Amino acid sequence: MFSLDRLRALAAVATHGSVARAAQALHMTPSGVSQQLGKLEREAGHTLLEPHGRSVRLTHAGRVLSRHAEQVLGQLAAAESDLGDLDDQVLGPLRIGGVASAVRTLLPHALADLTTRHPRLLPTVTDGEVVDLMPRLLDGALDVLLIESWANRPLVIPEGVTLRTLVDEEAKVALSTRHPCHHHEAVDLAELPDTAWATCPPGTEPHEALVQALRARGVEPDVRYFVAEHTAQYALVEQNLAAALVPAMAGAVAPPGVRMIPTTPALRRDISVAWLTRNQSPPVRACVAALEAHAA
Template sequence: MDPLSPAFTIDLRRLTVLRELQRRGSVARTAEALHLTPSAVSQQLTALARDLGVPLTERDGRGVRLTGQARVLLAHADAIAAQLERARADLAAYGDGGRGTVTVGCFSSGILGLLPAALRALRERLPRVRVDVVEAEPPDLFTALDAGQVDVAVAVDFAAAPPHTDRRYTREDLLTDVLDVALPPGHRLADRGAVPLRELAMDTWIVGAASSCCGAVTRSVCAAAGFTPEIRHDVNDWAALAGLVEAGQGVALVPRLVRSLYAHRTLALRPAEGPPPSRNVFAAVRAGAENDPVVTAVREELRRAADGVRGNEVTPGGWRSGAVAAESGGDG
């Protein structure tokens, strides 16, 4: 390739493709995430390499891998993206920051248990700001955040989420969401004060998809307890999962963020014995965007909502109703 020109320029759209390739690991997955064809992704990468005069990818079997020069460029790409976000934030702060649209991406149980309080507060605080909500999980959530389709990402730490050290994002932990055991009416462990997970190894389970945050966490929790669950039903909808447990179709782990869906169900919610299984909920924005006045307001209200969730935290011993409560004498 031609040597680097002192006047070389970088097309930021092509740089975005390279950053996504680093995250996804293959041209095909990058194309799917960016809604492009694999050929278009390859063309963008080739054009960027030609503009810079350095190779950015090399063959690796049937796929490609990043060169050393690409990794050097990506380290600068994070700084470039962060500086652009700071410029955007400074321009927003030039006005009063009290108008516009902000989009929050969040996982399903967070939309149910965390966002309502934050959205109500934002409506009072910034009445001229429109807040849109998109249900999404990593890695797609962070692809949307990188692309500017989402301004604030609320997510759970699991394998598909970016690491804490990822410099592309400014993140903060919001709360620890505990998962409790949901048992059908009349289950042999329904009267336990706390349920040993290992004793559920022979039960059938209702679990979300492995790619979902709660599905991934449930599988890892069971593995830590020493067994692989027999998954009879693959369900991501929390109300549907509650109905299946109530119908005696299996046991499940459910987050306390969705406990309002279970208050009037005839089933038992019991804490797990020992250290409670849990998941860390965090909020992230593009590095440099944290000074945007509207984004700042959203982050503040998310923190307050998380504080409210923690303040209302209760042990699920009293969440039993109907047949289960009658069989146990209503103790809680």
């Protein structure tokens, strides 16, 4: 029978991509993780790791066993969570990360109810982009994420992460009332070949979704303004310096000089809650339930 500690070491290497990062996540030394993996290889009768540059990667046998390890650890975490729920132990730290629009519109109401029902819960909130927040979830630095995924560029979810969609919403183009297309009832992105754009920095979901949407309509993106806050994007749009692609959650605060116009074809994004499958603790479960209730 395989040791749980050795399976946990293998799952950590599969999740984090190296022995060093797995050791950091498990609060062990790299040599300690390597020893656990060596013992696991002898128990399994297969080589589980192979050299890859200056690091290592899982062999086929390692990938097969890591999937089983993830399932075993997830079931164990669920059992521990169920036992904790018997005593209603929704208390202690709850570390939440999320994209700014969801943090601003969806999270406060859910947190107000959650902390009223569970006064011993201690939530903290960090906003940011998915590209920065997901590694922190995988490393155990965050417990719950509110993330976005655009329909024309679906987010790739790492193994071991559970995802539940909360909101499906439309995104619109923000144009200045001085833009030639501002009077349109709907706008095809192909109609905007000479328009500059404001969006989030490269590598973020909104930036990549915008670039792909424009290229799909035969327009090479002219992105000149890299600003994360929609209020800053609106300021640039209002002065007719740029257009912006804005989801519904942020569209309500558009200033008078900005018009929100649907796109043809329509562009949509999801807001989802994500957590590590093996971390189904009572606080995480209570947070997910509260978010689902307010999203509905």
